[in-house]
Amino acid sequence: MATMDKKNVSMNDVAVAAGVSLKTVSRVINEPDSVRESTRDKVHSAMEALGFRANFAARSLKLGRYGCIGVVMFHLSGGAVDMIDGIADAAEERGFALTMIKKRAGEKMTLAEAARRMSQLPVDGMIFNLRQMVDDFDTFEAPKDLKTVIITPMEHPTCSTVSDDQEGGARMACEYFLNRGHKNVYFVSGKKESLSSQCRMKGWRAALEARGIEPPGPLQGDWNADSGYAAGLVLADKPDCTAVLAANDCMANGVMMALRDKGLSVPDDVSVIGFDDELYKTIPNSILTSVKFRHRELGVRALNEVVAGLEAPSSRSRTLVSGVLVERSSVKDLRA
Amino acid sequence: MATMDKKNVSMNDVAVAAGVSLKTVSRVINEPDSVRESTRDKVHSAMEALGFRANFAARSLKLGRYGCIGVVMFHLSGGAVDMIDGIADAAEERGFALTMIKKRAGEKMTLAEAARRMSQLPVDGMIFNLRQMVDDFDTFEAPKDLKTVIITPMEHPTCSTVSDDQEGGARMACEYFLNRGHKNVYFVSGKKESLSSQCRMKGWRAALEARGIEPPGPLQGDWNADSGYAAGLVLADKPDCTAVLAANDCMANGVMMALRDKGLSVPDDVSVIGFDDELYKTIPNSILTSVKFRHRELGVRALNEVVAGLEAPSSRSRTLVSGVLVERSSVKDLRA
DNA sequence: TTGTGAAATGACAACGTTGTCATTTCGTTA
DNA sequence: TAACGAAATGACAACGTTGTCATTTCACAA
Numbered sequence: 001m002a003t004m005d006k007k008n009v010s011m012n013d014v015a016v017a018a019g020v021s022l023k024t025v026s027r028v029i030n031e032p033d034s035v036r037e038s039t040r041d042k043v044h045s046a047m048e049a050l051g052f053r054a055n056f057a058a059r060s061l062k063l064g065r066y067g068c069i070g071v072v073m074f075h076l077s078g079g080a081v082d083m084i085d086g087i088a089d090a091a092e093e094r095g096f097a098l099t100m101i102k103k104r105a106g107e108k109m110t111l112a113e114a115a116r117r118m119s120q121l122p123v124d125g126m127i128f129n130l131r132q133m134v135d136d137f138d139t140f141e142a143p144k145d146l147k148t149v150i151i152t153p154m155e156h157p158t159c160s161t162v163s164d165d166q167e168g169g170a171r172m173a174c175e176y177f178l179n180r181g182h183k184n185v186y187f188v189s190g191k192k193e194s195l196s197s198q199c200r201m202k203g204w205r206a207a208l209e210a211r212g213i214e215p216p217g218p219l220q221g222d223w224n225a226d227s228g229y230a231a232g233l234v235l236a237d238k239p240d241c242t243a244v245l246a247a248n249d250c251m252a253n254g255v256m257m258a259l260r261d262k263g264l265s266v267p268d269d270v271s272v273i274g275f276d277d278e279l280y281k282t283i284p285n286s287i288l289t290s291v292k293f294r295h296r297e298l299g300v301r302a303l304n305e306v307v308a309g310l311e312a313p314s315s316r317s318r319t320l321v322s323g324v325l326v327e328r329s330s331v332k333d334l335r336a
Numbered sequence: 337m338a339t340m341d342k343k344n345v346s347m348n349d350v351a352v353a354a355g356v357s358l359k360t361v362s363r364v365i366n367e368p369d370s371v372r373e374s375t376r377d378k379v380h381s382a383m384e385a386l387g388f389r390a391n392f393a394a395r396s397l398k399l400g401r402y403g404c405i406g407v408v409m410f411h412l413s414g415g416a417v418d419m420i421d422g423i424a425d426a427a428e429e430r431g432f433a434l435t436m437i438k439k440r441a442g443e444k445m446t447l448a449e450a451a452r453r454m455s456q457l458p459v460d461g462m463i464f465n466l467r468q469m470v471d472d473f474d475t476f477e478a479p480k481d482l483k484t485v486i487i488t489p490m491e492h493p494t495c496s497t498v499s500d501d502q503e504g505g506a507r508m509a510c511e512y513f514l515n516r517g518h519k520n521v522y523f524v525s526g527k528k529e530s531l532s533s534q535c536r537m538k539g540w541r542a543a544l545e546a547r548g549i550e551p552p553g554p555l556q557g558d559w560n561a562d563s564g565y566a567a568g569l570v571l572a573d574k575p576d577c578t579a580v581l582a583a584n585d586c587m588a589n590g591v592m593m594a595l596r597d598k599g600l601s602v603p604d605d606v607s608v609i610g611f612d613d614e615l616y617k618t619i620p621n622s623i624l625t626s627v628k629f630r631h632r633e634l635g636v637r638a639l640n641e642v643v644a645g646l647e648a649p650s651s652r653s654r655t656l657v658s659g660v661l662v663e664r665s666s667v668k669d670l671r672a
Numbered sequence: 673t674t675g676t677g678a679a680a681t682g683a684c685a686a687c688g689t690t691g692t693c694a695t696t697t698c699g700t701t702a
Numbered sequence: 703t704a705a706c707g708a709a710a711t712g713a714c715a716a717c718g719t720t721g722t723c724a725t726t727t728c729a730c731a732a
Contacts, residue, residue: 008400008481010718021682026720036680036728053479056458057397058718061687064344066393068435068458076421078414085412088438097457098436099404102424121433122392122404122458143389145344229620254620282618284565284590346688357712362690372710394688397717 009050018046029054060122067095069306070123072114073102075131079276079295083151086299087127094307099123111140111150119143125306125313127151132193147309149302153199155318160309162302162319164293166196169323170203173245173273173291176325178211181334182243182271187218188231188255190247194223200247200275221251228254235270236262242270242334249274249290253283256330267332277326287329297321345386354382365390396458403431405642406459408450409438411467415612415631419487422635423463430643435459447476447486455479461642461649463487468529483645485638489535491654496645498638498655500629502532505659506539509581509609509627512661514547517670518579518607523554524567524591526583530559536583536611557587564590571606572598578606578670585610585626589619592666603668613662623665633657 011025018025020039027035028043035043046052060066069091073080091098099121103109111134118126125147130137142148142159150156153163177185187204190197201218208215219234221227228251235241236259246252252274256266266272266287277292298321309315347361354361356375363371364379371379382388396402405427409416427434435457439445447470454462461483466473478484478495486492489499513521523540526533537554544551555570557563564587571577572595582588588610592602602608602623613628634657645651 008718012718022718023682023684023720024680027681030720034680039680053455055397055718056456057393057402058687059720060458061391061393061397061689061718062720064687066458071436073424076417076424078417081412081414081417084420085438088409088412088436089440092438092440099458100407100424100434100436102421102428104425104428119389120392122396122402122435223617225616225618225620225622250618253618257620279618280561281559282561282586282589282615284561284593286561344688348688358688359690359712359714360710363711366690370710375710391688394717395690397688397719398690400717 008055009052010055011052013050014043014046014052017050018042056122065124066122068097068099068122068124069303070118070121070126071098071100072118072126072128073100074109074114074129074134076102077131079293080129082295083129083299083302086296086301087303088299089296090300090303094303096124096303096307108135110134110136112136115140115143115146115148119146125149125310127302127306131195133195142313145313147306147313147315149305149309151298151302153195158314158316160305160315160317160319162298162305163321164196164295164298165320165322166199166293167203167206168320169275169291169293169325170200170245171207172203172323172325173275174204174207176273176289176331177243177245177271178207178213180271180331184208184213184216184240185243185245186216186235186238186241188221188228188244188246188251189218190221190223190251192220197247200245204245221247221254223248223250225250225254225257227251229258231255232258233262235259236264243331244270244272246272246274249276249279249288252288252290253279256288267330271331273325273331289328289330290326291323292326293323294321344391345388346391347388349386350379350382350388353386354378392458401460402458404433404435404458404460405639406454406457406462407434407436408454408462408464409436410445410450410465410470412438413467415629416465418631419465419635419638422632423639424635425632426636426639430639432460432639432643444471446470446472448472451476451479451482451484455482461485461646463638463642467531469531478649481649483642483649483651485641485645487634487638489531494650494652496641496651496653496655498634498641499657500631500634501656501658502535502629503539503542504656505611505627505629505661506536506581507543508539508659508661509611510540510543512609512625512667513579513581513607514543514549516607516667520544520549520552520576521579521581522552522571522574522577524557524564524580524582524587525554526557526559526587528556533583536581540581557583557590559584559586561586561590561593563587565594567591568594569598571595572600579667580606580608582608582610585612585615585624588624588626589615592624603666607667609661609667625664625666626662627659628662629659630657 012022015022015025028040128150130152149160151162174185205215219231232255252272259270274288274290277290279288280286301319348358351358351361464486466488485496487498510521541551555567568591588608595606610624610626613626615624616622637655
């Protein structure tokens with residue numbers, strides 16, 4: 001059979017089969033309006049019959065671009081799904097595909113290393129998803145011809161960055177407490193090395209200090225419910241504790257369970273706010289008020305920033321995506 | 337400056353700068369041992385000085401392969417993170433990068449459509465992550481030159497498939513109940529259109545029927561805790577209900593909360609098993625026994641299957657990754 | 673019919689690599 | 703020193719597209 005003769009069908013094969021020139025086949029694909037309808041049909045039939053598929057490599061070589069955005073996942077956690085979702089949807093919409101690589105578990109990857117690997121791949125620009133500190137963060141310089149956007153709460157000297165406003169979210173939650181008559185707010189942190197946890201803590205601290213309140217020592221957690229429970233047991237014994245901000249919903253739930261086990265009621269005795277708004281998925285009739293970040297939106301913004309910067313890779317911007325306070329009934333208004 | 341003269345530095349530029357031929361530069365990159373050390377050093381310095389980076393398109397064009405595996409996410413849910421993690425790690429290890437596209441929300445994507453889009457991208461093979469039914473599943477034929485692996489519980493006539501053994505996991509959980517003296521097992525399902533839910537239900541049914549037990553009508557849930565709670569309220573009124581299998585942990589938790597609110601104790605009055613083993617993250621001191629699937633392993637297997645099939649795209653295999661029962665204390669042994 | 677300008681098509685080079693094969697250089701031995 | 707084989711290097715074509723520019727075909731008016 002004719003189709004078995006060659007491994008790959010090229011435009012030339014199609015051209016011969018259709019009795020036209022190579023260039024005409026190219027035109028049928030890239031500027032169909034410029035070729036007569038009868039010719040177009042011939043070419044289309046030939047493509048169909050031979051099973052032609054344009055060669056990505058040749059095309060990119062000629063065009064000098066790939067139509068792909070690189071994504072480096074330094075960290076792949078729960079919220080990452082929504083972010084990838086946002087990145088992928090936005091990419092799709094703008095006609096880009098994603099090329100992804102990941103830091104291996106245990107491996108220590110620097111920004112420079114990530115950039116080096118990415119620049120061997122078919123990408124026009126790249127996004128780094130960076131949730132922890134990395135050695136060469138401040139000294140890193142992105143390749144001059146490859147627009148680079150870093151998703152991180154820290155500011156970078158030369159690259160564009162995009163981030164949730166974690167600090168602002170924490171501040172918002174704190175002020176929510178304070179505006180309802182609470183005199184102080186305790187804080188349960190996530191893992192020490194997590195930038196999210198650090199930012200949330202920073203916002204909490206700032207909000208209290210802005211009102212002249214000395215922040216009490218934060219309690220160290222590890223994101224999971226058990227560590228929240230342990231913190232809750234400690235907090236239950238503090239008479240001045242009327243408000244607790246936990247760095248995520250799981251720990252907030254742990255805190256609430258501990259308080260309950262100690263005979264205290266939420267929100268009547270102690271008010272609680274968490275982060276990420278995901279407890280309702282697991283707990284029926286959940287009452288937990290929570291700060292929710294729009295991970296999807298974050299991804300969309302990051303991708304748009306890359307695409308916008310393709311022509312001017314050295315441009316630099318900083319985008320913050322605000323959080324939202326999802327109100328339920330875990331906070332008591334003490335003024336009432 | 338010399339570095340500003342050209343947009344992209346080619347091997348030719350390096351060759352001229354180093355005073356060697358184009359081919360020698362190529363050799364320094366691909367077979368360094370075949371070039372004298374002094375020459376190698378000259379070339380390396382030149383590459384450094386000019387900031388040379390090999391052109392992916394040209395290289396792929398010549399080699400006829402990309403070193404990339406395509407991933408199509410028809411569905412991007414919680415467990416997907418671990419799976420992507422597995423795929424990415426395995427890819428990394430074998431020297432492949434990932435090229436990813438995603439079905440847009442609301443868009444209706446068929447396998448043929450996904451294959452068509454992927455074959456325009458730089459990929460040597462592809463993985464479809466398919467968690468719901470799709471119109472052309474049975475009629476789909478993968479491109480002959482592009483190894484295709486589908487992650488799905490259904491068998492496919494021509495493509496290789498990889499899946500968790502969801503049915504087996506459900507059977508295992510059921511038998512766990514039955515072996516401990518339970519005479520019947522109730523089932524709370526996930527969303528109707530989910531293949532996971534359907535498979536889990538099928539396994540539950542099979543396990544009961546194998547012992548000559550008529551399965552009671554399943555209760556319809558939607559994966560979230562509230563639907564589990566509703567189911568739990570119904571089950572609390574059934575005197576013969578001693579064992580409940582919920583299609584995920586969130587609903588299992590809902591069931592347990594409802595039972596408790598109705599004055600029943602878990603496991604003393606009713607035993608419960610869930611799926612996914614994630615409740616411990618959210619609930620302190622969680623007692624829920626759960627069937628856990630190894631999503632990461634699933635991803636690894638899928639990638640390995642693609643890579644193994646690169647040379648023989650039409651080969652076909654079926655891989656099942658077994659689940660694990662994580663025992664806690666939510667099941668009572670009635671024989672004791 | 674012929675002439676005209678616009679529309680349609682084609683020939684050829686170029687993108688930056690790697691494979692093939694020829695040539696040069698080198699270290700050794702006669 | 704000459705001759706030799708092995709090691710190192712180079713010249714050139716090829717991969718499958720798209721851009722440039724030249725050529726052919728067409729519809730229409732004279």
